[in-house]
Amino acid sequence: xxxxxxxxxxxxxxxxxxxxxxxxxxxxxxxxxxxxxxxxxxxxxxxxxxxxxxxxxxxxxxxxxxxxxxxxxxxxxxxxxxxxxxxxxxxxxxxxxxxxxxxxxxxxxxxxxxxxxxxxxxxxxxxxxxxxxxxxxxxxxxxxxxxxxxxxxxxxxxxxxxxxxxxxxxxxxxxxxxxxxxxxxxxxxxxxxxxxxxxxxxxxxxxxxxxxxxxxxxxxxxxxxxxxxxxxxxxxxxxxxxxxxxxxxxxxxxxxxxxxxxxxxxxxxxxxxxxxxxxxxxxxxxxxxxxxxxxxxxxxxxxxxxxxxxxxxxxxxxxxxxxxxxxxxxxxxxxxxxxxxxxxxx
Amino acid sequence: xxxxxxxxxxxxxxxxxxxxxxxxxxxxxxxxxxxxxxxxxxxxxxxxxxxxxxxxxxxxxxxxxxxxxxxxxxxxxxxxxxxxxxxxxxxxxxxxxxxxxxxxxxxxxxxxxxxxxxxxxxxxxxxxxxxxxxxxxxxxxxxxxxxxxxxxxxxxxxxxxxxxxxxxxxxxxxxxxxxxxxxxxxxxxxxxxxxxxxxxxxxxxxxxxxxxxxxxxxxxxxxxxxxxxxxxxxxxxxxxxxxxxxxxxxxxxxxxxxxxxxxxxxxxxxxxxxxxxxxxxxxxxxxx
Numbered sequence: 001x002x003x004x005x006x007x008x009x010x011x012x013x014x015x016x017x018x019x020x021x022x023x024x025x026x027x028x029x030x031x032x033x034x035x036x037x038x039x040x041x042x043x044x045x046x047x048x049x050x051x052x053x054x055x056x057x058x059x060x061x062x063x064x065x066x067x068x069x070x071x072x073x074x075x076x077x078x079x080x081x082x083x084x085x086x087x088x089x090x091x092x093x094x095x096x097x098x099x100x101x102x103x104x105x106x107x108x109x110x111x112x113x114x115x116x117x118x119x120x121x122x123x124x125x126x127x128x129x130x131x132x133x134x135x136x137x138x139x140x141x142x143x144x145x146x147x148x149x150x151x152x153x154x155x156x157x158x159x160x161x162x163x164x165x166x167x168x169x170x171x172x173x174x175x176x177x178x179x180x181x182x183x184x185x186x187x188x189x190x191x192x193x194x195x196x197x198x199x200x201x202x203x204x205x206x207x208x209x210x211x212x213x214x215x216x217x218x219x220x221x222x223x224x225x226x227x228x229x230x231x232x233x234x235x236x237x238x239x240x241x242x243x244x245x246x247x248x249x250x251x252x253x254x255x256x257x258x259x260x261x262x263x264x265x266x267x268x269x270x271x272x273x274x275x276x277x278x279x280x281x282x283x284x285x286x287x288x289x290x291x292x293x294x295x296x297x298x299x300x301x302x303x304x305x306x307x308x309x310x311x312x313x314x315x316x317x318x319x320x321x322x323x324x325x326x327x328x329x330x331x332x333x334x335x336x337x338x339x340x341x342x343x344x345x346x
Numbered sequence: 347x348x349x350x351x352x353x354x355x356x357x358x359x360x361x362x363x364x365x366x367x368x369x370x371x372x373x374x375x376x377x378x379x380x381x382x383x384x385x386x387x388x389x390x391x392x393x394x395x396x397x398x399x400x401x402x403x404x405x406x407x408x409x410x411x412x413x414x415x416x417x418x419x420x421x422x423x424x425x426x427x428x429x430x431x432x433x434x435x436x437x438x439x440x441x442x443x444x445x446x447x448x449x450x451x452x453x454x455x456x457x458x459x460x461x462x463x464x465x466x467x468x469x470x471x472x473x474x475x476x477x478x479x480x481x482x483x484x485x486x487x488x489x490x491x492x493x494x495x496x497x498x499x500x501x502x503x504x505x506x507x508x509x510x511x512x513x514x515x516x517x518x519x520x521x522x523x524x525x526x527x528x529x530x531x532x533x534x535x536x537x538x539x540x541x542x543x544x545x546x547x548x549x550x551x552x553x554x555x556x557x558x559x560x561x562x563x564x565x566x567x568x569x570x571x572x573x574x575x576x577x578x579x580x581x582x583x584x585x586x587x588x589x590x591x592x593x594x595x596x597x598x599x600x601x602x603x604x605x606x607x608x609x610x611x612x613x614x615x616x617x618x619x620x621x622x623x624x625x626x627x628x629x630x631x632x633x634x
Contacts, residue, residue: 060438110619115381115437119569120615126566127611134604254562258449265442309453315446319439320432 011190014273018183025179026172034175036287039243040280041178046236047263047279048185048272053229054261055269056193058205059222060114063121064260066128067096067230069252071237073132076156076247080145085159092238093231100230101223108219108226122257129252152248159242169242178239182276185232189272192228201225255308262315268325277327286310348476353599355475359484360598361591362491363550367564368571369494369583370543375572376579377515377535380430381437383444385568386561387451388540392418392547393556394455397464406469414548415541422540426533434532448561455558468552483552490549494542499580511535567607570614576624585625590614 026034050064074095078088103124107117136149145153159177161167169177192198204211204218212218241247250256259282267278290305303309322329371385382388395417399409429447433440470482502508514521514531522528547556554560571590575582593613598606621628 060441106615106619110622112618112622115441116573116618116622118438118441119381119573120618123566123570123611123615126562127608130604130607134602254565255449258445261442261445303457306453306457308449309457312446312448312450312453316429316443316450317446319443319446320429323439 010273011187014186015183018179018186022176022179022183026175031171035171035243038171038175038178039240040283041175041182042236042239042243043263043283044182044276044279045178045185045239046233046260047267047275048182048189049229049232049236050260050264051267051269051272051275052189052192052232053225054264055271055275056198056205057201057222057225057229059226059229060118061121061226061229062118062257062261063125064229064233065252065256066121066125067100067233068237068240068256068260069128069132069247069249070096070099071234072241072247072251073153073237074234075238075241076153077142077145077147079157079241080153081143083157084163084165085157086162089159089162089238092241093234096234096237097227097231101227104223104226108222111219122254125252125254125257129249129254132249132252148248150249152246154246156241156245156247158245174239174243178243181235181239186272186276193272197221197224255311258311258315262311262318265318265323265325266314268327268329271325271327274325274327278325282311282314348478351475352478352480353595355480355484356599357592357595358488360595361587362488363553364567364571364591364594365583365587366487366491366494366546366549367543368568368575368587369498369579370539370541370546371568372572372575372579372583373498373542374536374539376577376582377511378434378532379437380434380536381441381444381569382539383441383565384425384448384451384561385543386563386565387448387455388418388422388543388561389547389550389564390455390556390558390561391421391451392544393551393560394459394464395544396548396551397466397556400466406466410548410551411545415545418544418547419537419541422543423533423537425540426536430536431529431532448565452558452561459558461558463555463557465555466552487549487553490545494545495580495584498542502579507534566611570611570618574614574617574621574624576621576626576628578626578630581630582624582626585630589617589625 025037029037046064046068049067050061053059053061053064071092075088075092078091079085082088103121107120112120132147133150135147136151138146140147140149147153157168158174159169161169193202200211200216201221204216204221208218237251240251263279263282264275265278266282267274267276286307289310290307292304318325367389370388371382374380374382374385392414395414396406396409399413400406404413425447429443430440433443468481468483470486472479472481502512510521510526511531511534513524514526514528515535518528521531554563567590571583571586574590575584575586590610590613594606594610597609617625
C-alpha cells in the first residue's frame, strides 16, 4: 500500500472513530461521565493548538495556557456584559489572537532565540496570572463583570445558538459542540498542514536558514502559526468557560501550561493524533490513579492522588526515555496517522 | 529624610535578595548553559531544610548557613548525575526535564510536609531610623548577598578550581585533553549552583515563609535576572538585580506588591528585546 492510501486510511479511521464517539457517547453513558468526556474534548482542542505551534511550527510556547485563559476570561466578561453569545464567542477567539500577534511580533521580529522565547512566554503567563489573581476587590470590573481575583468568575451564562438568545446549549449540547469542534479542528489542521502554508512552516522548523534563502520570511510564517495557535487555544478557553460556567486564574497557572506541554510530548511532536491521545490519556490516568488509591491508606493517597508528582515523573521519563513521544515511536501508527509531515525532509 | 533612608534600605534589600536568589541559577546557566526550571523548587527545598533543621534543635544560623546549602547541594549533585547529564547540549530538553523535576518536587514536598505555609521567625530584632522601625534582618540579607557575590567572583578568578571550571565550560574537550574530568566539573558546578540556591532559599525563608508551590513565585524573577544579566555571572547578576530590584521596589511603593512584580517582569521583557544578549553582552564585556 502506498503512502497516499495509508494517509487516506488514517484520516478515514479518525473520522469513523470520531463520529462513533460523537453519536454513541451520550446514548451509552451517564451524564456525569459525558461531562468528563466533554472536558477531555475541550482540552484536546487546546492540545492541538500547541501541537500546531510546537510540533509543526517548532515554536516552544510555554504560555499556551495564557491564550486559553485569555479566551475563557474574554468570553466570561463579554458574556456577562452582553448576554448573547455570538459576539463573546468571536471575541474569545480574536482577543487571544490579537494578543499573540502583538507578543509574537515582539519576539519573532526581535529574533529572539528558542530558549528566550520559552522564558518570555513563561513570564507573560505569570504576569497574567499575577495580575488577574490580584483583582479580587469590587473596584476591579469591566462593565458589569467583576474580575473576582483568585475567586474567579462564577455563573457565566452558557452559549446559545448564534443570534437566538433563548435557545441555550445544554450539557449534552456542550458534548456535541465540543466533540464536533475537536473533529473540525483536527481535520482543519490536517488541511492547513497539507497546504503550501503548512509545508512552509514545517520547512522552517526543519531548517530556518534554508527556508529564508529560498525566499520565505520565517518571521511572518512563525507569527502566523503562533497567532493561529492562540486563536485555537482561545476558542478552547471559551468552551471551557462554558463547560463549568466558571473561570479562575488557575487556568493561567504554570501547572496548566506544564500539562499542555506534557500532552504534546507524550503523544508526540509533529503529529496531531498524538497530542489528542496524550491529552485524553494523561487526564484519564491522573483521574483514575487518584480515584483508585486504596482508601484509608494515607501514604498511597498522597502518592497516587498527587497530580504534580505523577505529571513531573511522566515528563522526566518521557524527555529521557521517549523524547519523540508515543505515536512517532510506535512505528506502525506513525505511517498511518502522520503523513501530514510527509513534505518534511527526514 | 527618614523615609528616604528607609526606602533606600528597602530598595537595597530588594536588590540583594534578587541577586542572592539568582546567583545559583546564573552559575548553572552561565557556565553550563543548562536552564534549570526547578530553580524555584531548589529555593523552596533550602527553606524547608533550614526550617526542619531548626526544628530538630540546631541553631538558626547553622540551619540556614550550613545545613541548607549542604542538603540542596547534595540534591543538586544527585539531579545532575541522574537527569541532567544525559541532556547536555539539548537545551530545550533540559528545560522540559527540569520542569518535570519542578512538578515532581512540588508533589513530593506536598506529600511530605503538607500544603501549608511554615516559617521561621526572623532573628536579630529591629532597629530605628528616626520615626520608622525596620528589621535588622534586612541588613543581614544585604550583607550575605555581598559576601556571596564577592566569594563567587573570588573563587572563579583566583582559585585553581575556578580556573578549571571556566576552562571546562569554554572547551570541555581541551580541558579533558589536559587531564581534567569534565563530568566531575559539571557535577561540582551544578552542585555548587544548587548549594547557593539552597542558601538563598534558607535566608529568605524567615521573610516569606515556605510552602510547596512557592517556587513559582521566584522562578520568573530569577530567570529574568539571569537572562537580562547576560554572559557574565557575577557582573550580570549584580547589574540586572540592581535594575530590577529598584524597579520592583519603587513600583511596589507607588502601587501594590503585585504590580511591583508585574512592573519587574514587563521591564525585563522590554530589556530582552532591546539587549537580546543581556546587559553584559553590551556593557562590561569580558567581566566575570
